[in-house]
Amino acid sequence: MNSNRSNVPQGGRESSDLPAQSPQANRESETEQRILDAARQVFILNGFSGARMQAIADKAGINKAMLHYYYRNKQKLFDAVFTEALGKILHVVFAIVESDAPLDDKIPLFFNEYIGILQRHPHMPAFVVNEVNQNGNWLPEIFKKHGVHKPKKLLQQFAEIYQQPELDCPRPEHLMVNMLGLALFPFLAAPLLKRVLNMDDADFAAFLEERKTHLPAFFQQAIKTT
Amino acid sequence: MNSNRSNVPQGGRESSDLPAQSPQANRESETEQRILDAARQVFILNGFSGARMQAIADKAGINKAMLHYYYRNKQKLFDAVFTEALGKILHVVFAIVESDAPLDDKIPLFFNEYIGILQRHPHMPAFVVNEVNQNGNWLPEIFKKHGVHKPKKLLQQFAEIYQQPELDCPRPEHLMVNMLGLALFPFLAAPLLKRVLNMDDADFAAFLEERKTHLPAFFQQAIKTT
DNA sequence: GCAGGCGTCAACCAAATGGTTAAACCCTTT
DNA sequence: AAAGGGTTTAACCATTTGGTTGACGCCTGC
Numbered sequence: 001m002n003s004n005r006s007n008v009p010q011g012g013r014e015s016s017d018l019p020a021q022s023p024q025a026n027r028e029s030e031t032e033q034r035i036l037d038a039a040r041q042v043f044i045l046n047g048f049s050g051a052r053m054q055a056i057a058d059k060a061g062i063n064k065a066m067l068h069y070y071y072r073n074k075q076k077l078f079d080a081v082f083t084e085a086l087g088k089i090l091h092v093v094f095a096i097v098e099s100d101a102p103l104d105d106k107i108p109l110f111f112n113e114y115i116g117i118l119q120r121h122p123h124m125p126a127f128v129v130n131e132v133n134q135n136g137n138w139l140p141e142i143f144k145k146h147g148v149h150k151p152k153k154l155l156q157q158f159a160e161i162y163q164q165p166e167l168d169c170p171r172p173e174h175l176m177v178n179m180l181g182l183a184l185f186p187f188l189a190a191p192l193l194k195r196v197l198n199m200d201d202a203d204f205a206a207f208l209e210e211r212k213t214h215l216p217a218f219f220q221q222a223i224k225t226t
Numbered sequence: 227m228n229s230n231r232s233n234v235p236q237g238g239r240e241s242s243d244l245p246a247q248s249p250q251a252n253r254e255s256e257t258e259q260r261i262l263d264a265a266r267q268v269f270i271l272n273g274f275s276g277a278r279m280q281a282i283a284d285k286a287g288i289n290k291a292m293l294h295y296y297y298r299n300k301q302k303l304f305d306a307v308f309t310e311a312l313g314k315i316l317h318v319v320f321a322i323v324e325s326d327a328p329l330d331d332k333i334p335l336f337f338n339e340y341i342g343i344l345q346r347h348p349h350m351p352a353f354v355v356n357e358v359n360q361n362g363n364w365l366p367e368i369f370k371k372h373g374v375h376k377p378k379k380l381l382q383q384f385a386e387i388y389q390q391p392e393l394d395c396p397r398p399e400h401l402m403v404n405m406l407g408l409a410l411f412p413f414l415a416a417p418l419l420k421r422v423l424n425m426d427d428a429d430f431a432a433f434l435e436e437r438k439t440h441l442p443a444f445f446q447q448a449i450k451t452t
Numbered sequence: 453g454c455a456g457g458c459g460t461c462a463a464c465c466a467a468a469t470g471g472t473t474a475a476a477c478c479c480t481t482t
Numbered sequence: 483a484a485a486g487g488g489t490t491t492a493a494c495c496a497t498t499t500g501g502t503t504g505a506c507g508c509c510t511g512c
Binding site: 045046047050129130132133136139143148151170171175177180181182186189190191195196197207211214215217222224 | 271272273274275276349352354355356358359360362365366369374375376377396397399400401402403404406407408410411412414415416417418419421422423424433436437440441443444445447448449450
Binding site: 063064069 | 489490491492
């Protein structure tokens with residue numbers, strides 16, 4: 001689909017997913033937003049190297065040259081999409097995780113909110129994980145840009161639990177990683193899990209919904225010290 | 227790197243990672259194995275669409291045409307690599323998970339063994355997750371080929387714990403997913419975690435090692451019913 | 453020692469792909 | 483209504499890339 005031999009005219013709107021609109025009779029640069037939306041979809045679905053500029057242009061319903069007009073090249077466009085995507089995810093997590101709420105409130109809140117976002121952007125985690133693994137060079141930049149830092153508050157709260165060392169006291173980092181992993185993993189491995197557990201999309205959606213209540217119980221039981 | 231303009235001779239060995247060997251004076255098709263090894267490295271590092279046949283040939287120290295001689299095309303070569311990779315992972319997990327060992331033995335065994343394999347193939351999870359998310363069509367085939375099925379034994383064991391419903395009884399599937407996620411997630415998100423938690427490679431290796439003992443404790447505490 | 457075939461290679465090819473260009477388009481300003 | 487500038491387009495280009503081809507080498511069996 002969307003093939004386009006070289007030296008052959010392009011730019012028809014026939015394959016656009018968005019409703020054709022009278023071009024450019026819009027408010028300030030709606031085009032730019034349509035490009036971003038289209039790019040996000042294509043990049044998330046195919047990854048950086050799998051994404052095709054033509055596919056993005058088609059999905060946005062514009063000429064390929066426009067992509068380079070607004071974003072100089074593929075990498076720049078990708079960076080815009082990715083930075084926004086990763087930023088959105090990180091921002092929400094950190095807002096919850098670094099809040100002043102007591103741990104007993106924070107844990108259910110985290111699982112509820114976080115799984116909630118992920119349900120609305122189910123492909124985000126795999127996308128981010130994939131690209132970060134293939135090229136993590138720009139991570140520092142993005143982290144700086146979004147003010148991401150070691151979540152000291154949460155780690156501190158975890159550390160306090162084990163003041164009286166009844167259980168072997170784990171590094172609080174483990175608990176944080178566990179928390180993230182428990183929430184994120186089903187989204188990362190969704191296709192595999194569906195297949196192994198014999199679930200269709202509806203089953204899986206219900207399964208994820210259950211986890212919003214299961215995970216807080218599971219996690220809080222795991223760190224109970226009494 | 228490894229650029230190669232069209233119509234320009236290729237096939238020098240200068241960029242091979244393997245020691246140059248006298249060609250073809252070897253036992254039955256060592257070449258095939260070298261191709262597989264090289265392909266695995268390149269595919270795992272770059273994904274399907276990011277991998278270049280030329281890069282694989284270079285890494286294997288052979289001519290690009292050989293790739294097509296042994297494996298008709300890129301997809302076939304990828305399938306061979308991927309099937310082997312996913313199979314290896316699934317096989318070990320299922321051997322442990324579906325054994326007759328009692329749950330209290332099985333849980334530490336699982337975390338130990340599984341994290342152990344993953345330490346030796348740290349990029350495998352991200353690779354599998356990525357490709358499975360971008361194209362899960364051939365999952366059924368691979369699953370059939372490796373005899374992967376719903377792990378009934380483990381799920382049964384999980385279900386038995388909650389016979390007396392003191393805690394709210396979660397679907398045993400949740401516990402299985404939790405187990406997998408806890409073990410796998412750090413490998414999937416390694417670059418992110420290193421950055422967020424301020425760990426260098428040595429720190430992170432130690433962190434993973436700790437998890438072999440932390441996770442059984444964490445998990446068993448979480449499912450304790452008394 | 454020569455016929456046949458597997459393995460290997462340099463060279464080649466067509467399509468795909470990211471990127472560029474020059475002209476048009478349309479709205480605003482004067 | 484003409485000038486001017488941001489926006490959009492069709493056509494084009496250079497390079498990359500997966501894949502093919504024809505020949506050569508070398509070992510084996512006769």
